[in-house]
């Protein structure tokens with residue numbers, strides 16, 4: 432068995448006294464990739480926000496490579512090596528592609544090869560072509576590439592994507608999935624939230640399904656994606 436990078440146990444959190452998470456348990460091994468799925472409003476984003484310190488948990492433990500995360504400020508958590516690609520991307524609109532990439536760059540301490548502009552441009556040639564374009568001049572797909580590139584420039588050990596391919600054209604989606612496979616192959620650990628179960632299973636080893644603020648199913652991602660009854664039960668409309 433490989434060592435565990437992230438363990439979340441009994442995580443509870445909510446908004447203004449209204450609970451949204453009721454004891455979430457998740458784990459990611461070193462070099463592993465976890466797909467986090469569930470219908471809208473089931474608590475995926477809330478779990479990621481609590482993990483990143485953006486929403487204070489009310490209970491539970493979060494341990495990243497032996498370090499307790501609860502109570503740490505978001506920038507401390509990011510420095511430990513957690514890189515979030517948030518829902519909505521949050522690109523700086525008045526900075527160029529290149530300025531966006533260097534704005535939050537932090538030196539590599541991950542034990543993985545350090546990220547540079549050249550490496551990000553190698554992964555996403557389209558960003559190299561757009562390097563002098565402002566954030567607000569980019570297509571949705573380019574913005575998502577930039578959001579991923581920006582997270583990589585923080586040299587994360589765990590890259591977390593909330594709605595990795597939402598709203599993107601099929602060709603761009605395919606490019607994002609291909610890049611995530613490359614990153615996984617290079618040893619980067621991942622948590623990926625997305626609705627495309629078979630694409631997720633191409634990248635992720637494990638899946639966790641959330642329902643009403645809890646993980647109600649977990650197991651190999653390929654088994655889940657191949658089981659139409661299970662997918663329908665947890666994700667069907």
Ligand SMILES: Nc1ncnc2c1ncn2[C@@H]1O[C@H](COP(=O)(O)OP(=O)(O)OP(=O)(O)O)[C@@H](O)[C@H]1O
Pocket residue numbers: 446451469470471472473474475476477478
């Ligand atoms: N800012 C907020 N204020 C109050 N309640 C919120 C807020 N954000 C989310 N919630 C509630 O918390 C619960 C979990 O929402 P969350 O966004 O984590 O779900 P999700 O699984 O990420 O869904 P989606 O795919 O729609 O993003 C929902 O009941 C939602 O209404």
